[in-house]
Amino acid sequence: MQFDSGKSRRSKIFRKNFRYSSILQLYEEPPTEKVSLSEFEEYAIDRIKLLKIVENVGLKHVKGSEEYCMAIKKEMANGKLEGLPLRLKDHSIEANLEKVMKKDHVSHFILRLAFCRTEDLRRWFLAQELDLFKLRWSLMTADAQKAFMLENRMHYNPISDSEKSEKLTELTASTFRPSIHKSNTTLALNTDFYKVPFTEAIELVRTRKVYIEKGQAYIPSNEVIVLIQNYFRMKISAALVLTTKTLSLMEEDDRLGPILDACAKRHIGIEYVTRKNIKDGEVTPEMLDQLSKESFPPCMQQLHHNLKTNHHLKHNGRMQYGLFLKGIGLSMNDAIRFWKTEFCKQMDGDKWDKQYLYNIRHNYGHEGKRANYTPYSCSKICSMTPGPGESNGCPFRHTDASVLRQRLQGMSLNREGIDTIVEFSKKGHPQLACGKYFDMVHNQDIGFTPNHPNHYFDESRNVLNPKVVEGQKERPVVKPKLVPTTSKQPLNVKKELENSSFDEDLMTMDME
Amino acid sequence: MSSDVVEKSSKSVDTFDSAWLQDCLPIYYRKYFPFGPFFRWLNYGGIKGSGFNKREFSFTLIGDIYIRFQSFKDGPSLEKEIIAKSPIKIDIGALYTHDPRNRHTIHPAASFRPVQRELVFDIDMTDYDEVRYCCQGAQVCENCWILMDIAVKIIQKALADDFGYEHILWVFSGRRGIHAWVCDESARTLTASQRSAVAEYLVLLKGGTDVGRRVNLNDNRIHSSVRRAINIIDEHFFKYLSKHDIFGNEERVQKFLKLIPDIIRDEVEKSIADLETAKDKWRAFQATVKTFCRKNSQKSWQISMLAEEIQLHFCYPRIDIAVSKGLNHLLKAPFCVHPKTGKICVPFTADNMIDPNNVPTLNSLIEELDNVPASKKPYRHSSMKDSINVFDEFLKKLERSRTGRDMENLSLDDW
């Protein structure tokens, strides 16, 4: 990494930021300063710590709430992360300010390098950076927010009064929740609406939160933050993909390679690392009925149940469940036997071989790109959208609250616990709901929160049958230390690249 | 996808065997397949970036041999290959960064990726099994097709009015479903996440089957697009009820009552008990909800939209959104022959819904061949005529939007 000159331009940006005392930036220009190797490492570690805090607190509290913000601040103080503050208020000396801005700027770019390599890593990094961005934004005053938008040439013009009155009914109905206390029409009349191409506000379109007409979305002023976030997300995710391409250069650098590598690995949990002591074939198809009752998380129970009753699962379900089974130690040959037996209760074997065999071998890395596909994480599962007739996804995310309640009642869990689970699920905390569910079915209270279905499974086996993991006290997740090792571990960029391109291009066709 | 598994033999359908296909498909491709218009469509005026040669086609050959990543430099070479191979199915994929045939020679491998593709939708009658009482699985009849008609109308409206798309091609998928191809340039260049946003905007039903009511207008906000869908459903709802008596027997009544929240279930059950027709029962149910809301304004928010929710539960489109989300998803081309039914996958328009049991088949077309004058294009002088007209109209509009030129007088059949 060569950093030089460009100092004066940077200082200008710093001064602007200083004016409205915000640390918020869009990270559009890569850093040009010189950074020492030890700084490089310190920056990387601190930002990962910060993002981990953002992630963990986000799992326990409602994002954007008072407690959420407090908890993050507290954790940051514990972790001594003053170097990466949420706002600039406490750094009124300009020299210090510059240092803070530089650290925020450079550390972001280092992590881009470390986290651009697989889809899972990119997804995680982007999600946490986005939450951090939102948090910092929410701590700004309205004036500062306006200044920031102006500074970054994000200018939105409200629609005219005549256009508003022409579409008043639609705008009102599509934008606001009905309320007995106030008139939504009045509310609409008092709100500014901004007209943007719907592609710039896809999160609002997806959830039908705004009115759209002829490709234009009408964004009420209180949702403008969504446009800015979206802009930020687009920029960063495009940049991540681009970074992947330049990464092979970094790979050749003896000093940085290992640091970057360790960075990504340090970030535990998103990518489920298969247990070291797992024996392929530890689990056989015959054990699955029992295991699913005892130790499967609800998302997998649901798939297992559906497969057993319908003798079929659609593509996404097969992927989600198949990789999970691989993760708990079902060997490839057993997997073939298992799926085939189930499906062939309704179809003939030859046909099955033709349509599905390749797919299973592919999941185990025996076909195609021979990639070693990893089981899906909770965040991946929660980000899916199961279509009609599909049973993949997370029950705490994708099942309607009333149905969820019914199912839980069917399992004769106690009333109070069910309320908690349903409440978490309604508020958009599937993993917290799942953790509570775990505690209840295992009759304990360890405050466990899964971030991966296989993690759930391991934890459950641990609780039910501690002997299995004898001699292994800690949770079976690899936690490498972030220290450049002397033995060089080159990044296998090429392989990662292949994995991260379109890994599901199989079976993505209409089979009618 | 599961279709083939649950398929029951119906009528003459299963008389199709592969030997027969092997004989007739080459004739169909040579005489009937409208290669000219077909290429005109996918060539998009040949303007820079439309890159026909970077388009993926895939073929399924007799014996379930499946070849992906085929590409062609122009229409004639596509025609030649299709006639030579006579595939039982042709799928259309995305436009890639590079000619898909050369994908192995590209470095780095990751730079080979899909960049453009029509926005597509797939609706399949099997996903309606929980709300139809005539057929199951792969079978369809005019009674359940009412639901497909409603779906097409709702989606057409949403795509046109909400998203502003103008070039939407509807195609019968040959057995029990329909596809939509949105071909506006702005649709073809959508990213994967934008596609999924559009698709999810159009999805209202939650959860899998047998989970009870699948629509919950939680905060009682009725988005204008949902309101419009309810209005469309309203127009067809009694027709649906008359063909699918959702109160027809005890089991169905129980199934219906499962959709009703506890607080009003008993009252609803009582109110419909002594009535005769489905229509009367439905009206009684609506009235019960209204009365309840009036009397219990405190609790009314829980059920004030119940009747609408249930209508949507029965009739709102069930889209297979995985198909719409990805750029690289393959979808069967228009004018394919469905290998199980022999039906041609013909285009139609949203306001003139196709009748699935009255489309040209491989059989009928081969027979008609005797009556086509030698000098004429068989597809314009046979039962395929109407759907070719639909396709022509679609192409003309597409071409007009591109060039502003009126293509009316140009022959549409030549390269």
Ligand code: SF4
């Ligand atoms: S939270 Fe994770 S493990 Fe639990 S059900 Fe959802 S996806 Fe599965």
Ligand SMILES: [Zn+2]
């Ligand atoms: Zn029917």
